[in-house]
Amino acid sequence: MDSMPEAPRRRATLDSVAEVVGVSKATVSKVLNDRPGVSEATRLRVHDAVRLLDYAPTTRAPESGGRRRILVLFDTLANLYSLRMLDALLAGGHAADVEIVADVIAPLDPGPASRLEPHRIRALWQRGYAGLLVVTTQLSRDALRVCAELDLPVVSIDPPNALDPDVASVGSNNWSGAMQATEHLLGLGHRRIGFVGGLATHAGLRERRAGYRSALEAAGLDEDSALVSEDGMVSAGPEAVRMMDLVDPPTAFFVSSDPGALAVMRELARAGLRVPDDVSVVGYDDTYAALPAPVLLTTVHTPLDEIGRTALSTVLAMIEGSAPLSHHLQLATSLVVRESTAAPRG
Amino acid sequence: MDSMPEAPRRRATLDSVAEVVGVSKATVSKVLNDRPGVSEATRLRVHDAVRLLDYAPTTRAPESGGRRRILVLFDTLANLYSLRMLDALLAGGHAADVEIVADVIAPLDPGPASRLEPHRIRALWQRGYAGLLVVTTQLSRDALRVCAELDLPVVSIDPPNALDPDVASVGSNNWSGAMQATEHLLGLGHRRIGFVGGLATHAGLRERRAGYRSALEAAGLDEDSALVSEDGMVSAGPEAVRMMDLVDPPTAFFVSSDPGALAVMRELARAGLRVPDDVSVVGYDDTYAALPAPVLLTTVHTPLDEIGRTALSTVLAMIEGSAPLSHHLQLATSLVVRESTAAPRG
DNA sequence: GAAACAACGCGAAAATGTTTCGCACAGTGC
DNA sequence: GCACTGTGCGAAACATTTTCGCGTTGTTTC
Numbered sequence: 017m018d019s020m021p022e023a024p025r026r027r028a029t030l031d032s033v034a035e036v037v038g039v040s041k042a043t044v045s046k047v048l049n050d051r052p053g054v055s056e057a058t059r060l061r062v063h064d065a066v067r068l069l070d071y072a073p074t075t076r077a078p079e080s081g082g083r084r085r086i087l088v089l090f091d092t093l094a095n096l097y098s099l100r101m102l103d104a105l106l107a108g109g110h111a112a113d114v115e116i117v118a119d120v121i122a123p124l125d126p127g128p129a130s131r132l133e134p135h136r137i138r139a140l141w142q143r144g145y146a147g148l149l150v151v152t153t154q155l156s157r158d159a160l161r162v163c164a165e166l167d168l169p170v171v172s173i174d175p176p177n178a179l180d181p182d183v184a185s186v187g188s189n190n191w192s193g194a195m196q197a198t199e200h201l202l203g204l205g206h207r208r209i210g211f212v213g214g215l216a217t218h219a220g221l222r223e224r225r226a227g228y229r230s231a232l233e234a235a236g237l238d239e240d241s242a243l244v245s246e247d248g249m250v251s252a253g254p255e256a257v258r259m260m261d262l263v264d265p266p267t268a269f270f271v272s273s274d275p276g277a278l279a280v281m282r283e284l285a286r287a288g289l290r291v292p293d294d295v296s297v298v299g300y301d302d303t304y305a306a307l308p309a310p311v312l313l314t315t316v317h318t319p320l321d322e323i324g325r326t327a328l329s330t331v332l333a334m335i336e337g338s339a340p341l342s343h344h345l346q347l348a349t350s351l352v353v354r355e356s357t358a359a360p361r362g
Numbered sequence: 363m364d365s366m367p368e369a370p371r372r373r374a375t376l377d378s379v380a381e382v383v384g385v386s387k388a389t390v391s392k393v394l395n396d397r398p399g400v401s402e403a404t405r406l407r408v409h410d411a412v413r414l415l416d417y418a419p420t421t422r423a424p425e426s427g428g429r430r431r432i433l434v435l436f437d438t439l440a441n442l443y444s445l446r447m448l449d450a451l452l453a454g455g456h457a458a459d460v461e462i463v464a465d466v467i468a469p470l471d472p473g474p475a476s477r478l479e480p481h482r483i484r485a486l487w488q489r490g491y492a493g494l495l496v497v498t499t500q501l502s503r504d505a506l507r508v509c510a511e512l513d514l515p516v517v518s519i520d521p522p523n524a525l526d527p528d529v530a531s532v533g534s535n536n537w538s539g540a541m542q543a544t545e546h547l548l549g550l551g552h553r554r555i556g557f558v559g560g561l562a563t564h565a566g567l568r569e570r571r572a573g574y575r576s577a578l579e580a581a582g583l584d585e586d587s588a589l590v591s592e593d594g595m596v597s598a599g600p601e602a603v604r605m606m607d608l609v610d611p612p613t614a615f616f617v618s619s620d621p622g623a624l625a626v627m628r629e630l631a632r633a634g635l636r637v638p639d640d641v642s643v644v645g646y647d648d649t650y651a652a653l654p655a656p657v658l659l660t661t662v663h664t665p666l667d668e669i670g671r672t673a674l675s676t677v678l679a680m681i682e683g684s685a686p687l688s689h690h691l692q693l694a695t696s697l698v699v700r701e702s703t704a705a706p707r708g
Numbered sequence: 709g710a711a712a713c714a715a716c717g718c719g720a721a722a723a724t725g726t727t728t729c730g731c732a733c734a735g736t737g738c
Numbered sequence: 739g740c741a742c743t744g745t746g747c748g749a750a751a752c753a754t755t756t757t758c759g760c761g762t763t764g765t766t767t768c
Contacts, residue, residue, distance in 0.1 A: 030754065040719045045755055055717060073754075093449045094652065096442070103439040106466055115489070117463050120452055253654065279654035286656075306440065308599065308625035310632075310656055376725060386748045391726055401746060420724065420755085 028069035036065045048073070084114040084146040086331060089132070091153045093120050095275065096303040097320070101151055101173065104324030112332060117145070121153060134162040147331040149173055152218075155183070169334035171327045176218045184334065186327040186345045190220045193316040193349035194227025194270065197298045200314070200351050201268045202235045204359045206296065210243045210259045210266035212252045212276060221246075224272040224300065252276040253283030260287065260295070267360035268296035274304045277313055281356065292358035302352055312354035319347050374415035382411045394419070418484055430492040431461040432677060435478070437499045439466055441621065442649040443666070447497055447519065450670030458678060463491070467499060480508040487512045493677040495519060498564075501529070515680035517673045522564045530680065532673040532691045536566045539662040539695035540573025540616065543644045546660070546697055547614045548581045550705045552642065556589045556605045556612035558598045558622060567592075570618045570646065598622040599629030606633065606641070613706035614642035620650045623659055627702065638704035648698055658700035665693050 034041040039058060046054050047062040054062075065071075088105055090098045102118055109116035121132060132150075137159050140148065147169040154176045155163075160183060163170045172185040201209050211228050214221045225246070229239050243266055245255035252271060259266055271277035277299030281291050289295050291311050299315035326345055333339075380387040385404060392400050393408040400408075411417075434451055436444045448464055455462035467478060478496075483505050486494065493515040500522045501509075506529060509516050518531040547555050557574050560567045571592070575585050589612050591601035598617060605612055617623035623645030627637050635641050637657050645661035672691055679685075 029752090041754080042719060042721095042756080043717085046718095049755075051756085053717065058717080093445055093452070096445070099439055099442075099445045102448075102464070103466070106439070106464070109465075115463060116465070117461060118448070118452070119455075119462070120449070275652075275654065282654045282656045306621075307653075308621065308628045310628045375723085377723095387725075388727080388748060388750095389746085392747095395726075397727090399746065404746080 028071040030071075030073075033062065033065050033069055033071050036069065037061050084332075084335065086114055086116055086147045086149060086328070087140060087145040088116060088118045088149045088151060089153065090118065090120050090151045093118075097301055098151065100303060100320045101324050104321040105149070105328055107321075108325045108328040112328065114146075114328075114332065116328075132156065132159045134158045137162045137168070140168075146335050147171070149327055149331055150175075152176060155180075169331050171331040171334070173323060173327045174220060176220065181343065184330055184343050186323050186330060186347070187220065188318040188323060188349050189346045190223035190349075191227040191230070193300065193318065193351075194224035194272070195231045196349060196351040197270050197300065197316050198228045198231035199234075200353065201270065201296060201298060201357065202231060202237075204268075204296065204357060206266075206268040206360050207237065208240075208243065208264060208266040208268070210256065210269040211245065211272075212255055212269055212280060213244075213246045213272040214276070215248045216246045221272055228270055249273055249276040249279065253279040256280040257283050257287050260284070260289065266295070268298070268357070270298045270300075272300045274299040274301050274313060274315055277315065277356075278304065278309065281309075281311065281313075291356050294361065296357040296360070298357060305352075311356050314354045314357040315352055317350045317352045319349070322347050374417040375420075376417075379408065379411050379415055379417050382415065383407050416481075430678075430681065431463055431490060432493045432495060432674070433486060433491040434462060434464045434495045434497060435499065436464065436466050436497045439464075443647055444497065446649060446666045447670050450667040451495070451674055453667075454671045454674040458674065460492075460674075460678065462674075478502065478505045480504045483508045483514070484512070487514050492681050493517070495673055495677055496521075498522060501526075515677050517677040517680070519669060519673045520566060522566070527689065530676055530689050532669050532676060532693070533566065534664040534669060534695050535692045536569035536695075537573040537576070539646065539664065539697075540570040540618070541577045542695060542697040543616050543646065543662050544574045544577035545580075546699065547616065547642060547644060547703065548577060548583075550614075550642065550703060552612075552614040552706050553583065554586075554589065554610060554612040554614070556602065556615040557585075557591065557618070558601055558615055558626060559590070559592045559618040560622070561594045562592045567618055574616055595619055595622040595625065599625040602626040603629050603633050606630070606635065612641070614644070614703070616644045616646075618646045620645040620647050620659060620661055623661065623702075624650065624655065627655075627657065627659075637702050640707065642703040642706070644703055651698075657702050660700045660703040661698055663696045663698045665695070668693050 030041040030044050034044045037044065037058070039062070043054055043058060044062050045051075047059050048066070086109070088102065090102075092098065105116050105118075132153070132155055145168070148163065149171050151173045152175070155170065155172065157180065160170070160180055170183060172183055174187045175183075175185045198209060209228075209232070211225065213225055216222050216225065225244070232239055242262060243259055245251070245259070247255060256269055256271075269277075269280055271280050277297050281297055284291060284295055284297070291297050297313070299313045300318075302315045302317035303320075304313060326347065330345070376387040376390050380390045383390065383404075385408070389400055389404060390408050391397075393405050394412070432455070434448065436448075438444065451462050451464075478499070478501055491514070494509070495517050497519045498521070501516065501518065503526065506516070506526055516529060518529055520533045521529075521531045544555060555574075555578070557571065559571055562568050562571065571590070578585055588608060589605060591597070591605070593601060602615055602617075615623075615626055617626050623643050627643055630637060630641055630643075637643050643659070645659045646664075648661045648663035649666075650659060672693065676691070
């Protein structure tokens with residue numbers, strides 16, 4: 017018995033493409049590099065053959081000449097959270113000599129149809145990314161299965177849900193952060209503390225709610241459902257004003273995002289209430305630190321730099337083949353007391 | 363007599379490096395690609411020779427999945443201007459099926475030494491970027507020369523200085539924008555209008571100053587140097603407060619950036635002055651539009667989306683080989699009147 | 709209408725860089 | 739002294755890009 021009867025289907029090479037088209041490999045090379053000196057007809061035929069044979073240049077030595085490329089997918093860039101995360105990742109990319117490519121999942125169509133579908137994952141993989149970082153976005157089970165098939169390492173940053181325990185994730189301890197914020201207000205003497213949260217579809221936001229409740233309970237207080245809003249951040253301001261009209265209004269608000277906190281402060285100011293004299297406000301994430309607001313926000317600082325660095329080194333470790341340190345890292349938050357909180361009146 | 367007696371100093375090649383070190387080109391190649399099978403001593407000697415000869419491989423990195431890659435270099439990501447620009451560029455990248463790679467020039471070292479040096483440009487070219495977009499950053503003449511040599515198209519977005527007329531640039535009409543802002547205040551009845559600008563090293567900021575002055579002159583007013591500050595944005599707030607202490611204080615401020623305007627509003631508020639009741643404030647760039655500030659900022663809207671799209675299509679056209687529509691595009695600004703301006707008191 | 713000319717498309721060969729494979733040599737065990 | 743083994747390196751094979759010249763085609767000139 018000699019070797020296998022059929023050809024072992026070697027990878028397509030420039031010569032094989034040239035042979036199929038019936039031109040020289042020089043011509044094929046020119047087409048692939050968009051060099052002049054080739055007719056449009058030949059150009060088209062070469063492209064067809066390249067597609068047909070699924071040709072890819074071999075000089076691509078994935079781990080050699082070119083640097084590794086990591087794709088970072090944001091749900092949106094329209095907030096400072098994304099910006100600071102990107103900044104941290106770029107710094108980490110420089111340090112590790114990898115190329116960080118940022119993209120938004122659906123820059124044109126914000127509809128729910130533009131999720132990360134399996135075919136999209138395959139397209140990403142074909143583009144040669146060595147790893148994938150997904151920021152505050154849920155990956156479907158199908159998408160994850162495709163990633164596993166393609167051996168494409170994925171790390172989720174601040175995942176909305178801990179859907180799959182096998183997916184590595186890096187985030188911060190939301191429950192503890194909310195505890196810190198609420199305990200700060202309790203420590204100032206507040207007893208009626210409103211909670212203005214985002215939609216409870218995000219696990220992190222649910223954890224913040226739970227932390228808020230735990231802090232209240234630890235202080236011997238019951239949660240008052242009239243003081244809790246989870247309608248999403250667009251209605252944060254009106255919701256806060258609504259609570260202030262209650263017979264026993266809150267003296268402080270814990271708002272589970274910084275933009276939401278700013279919206280609350282804005283609406284309170286329009287309603288004639290001063291922060292922190294009349295009402296205290298605590299935000300979350302510390303993404304607006306550099307912003308010279310009239311009243312600087314007391315907020316929970318999430319270590320985005322550290323989260324970014326950790327996520328990057330995790331995905332790099334996975335690319336190298338080693339298992340990540342832990343599948344679900346949560347970094348510690350810290351409270352930053354600025355100007356928007358004070359002891360309640362009287 | 364034959365040709366020139368001395369060698370014309372050709373570009374270093376693998377063979378020349380190998381000759382200098384006294385090894386084969388295979389060994390040099392292994393060193394450069396971090397392949398095993400080379401002793402540490404040889405590795406070091408090769409690295410030395412590479413540095414000495416300033417060797418760079420002539421073959422470029424292959425394009426990712428066939429798509430072109432455009433590098434966008436920001437001076438910093440720590441502001442919403444960069445964020446919105448990046449967002450616009452990513453959207454344009456999706457539309458044109460090119461990969462947008464964002465990076466900051468010096469993520470670690472903010473010193474002036476980290477400019478875009480020629481060798482850095484070569485490194486970029488080697489990584490296979492088809493074009494370069496530079497945001498609010500000056501390129502040195504040397505760097506531009508290298509770009510021209512390498513045939514690497516460059517488009518400057520909002521360049522600090524119109525150094526080289528041959529470099530394509532896309533920006534907005536700063537002079538006209540400042541005119542609009544100042545005319546708005548004049549139209550409301552203001553006659554004492556303070557100008558708080560950034561450092562006048564940036565051409566765009568100088569143009570804004572000129573537009574401010576032109577509007578005043580068109581209204582028959584003289585510029586009062588006591589009402590002009592160009593100390594940079596860090597001192598914007600204190601400068602505004604200082605002007606309010608003048609015997610004939612301004613009734614309005616034109617601040618030539620949005621963060622600066624917010625800083626001014628913050629300091630005015632701390633000094634007990636209400637905006638817009640006591641003082642009006644106009645900002646510039648409209649980068650904080652989505653921000654729920656207590657008083658929404660009246661500002662000059664610069665069309666960052668359009669600027670980004672235009673810059674991207676310009677660099678793509680240059681890659682295709684066609685000349686850009688124009689070398690120095692300036693897009694029109696528009697005034698967005700919100701809450702921070704009103705007629706002067708009494 | 710023919711000769712001269714210009715432009716373009718293409719391939720052979722040279723140039724450049726990467727990978728494979730085998731040789732030489734040093735150290736080690738018997 | 740002989741076999742064995744691992745390491746460092748280079749020759750040659752391989753993959754791709756670039757240069758340069760040749761032939762074809764279409765156009766202008768007389």
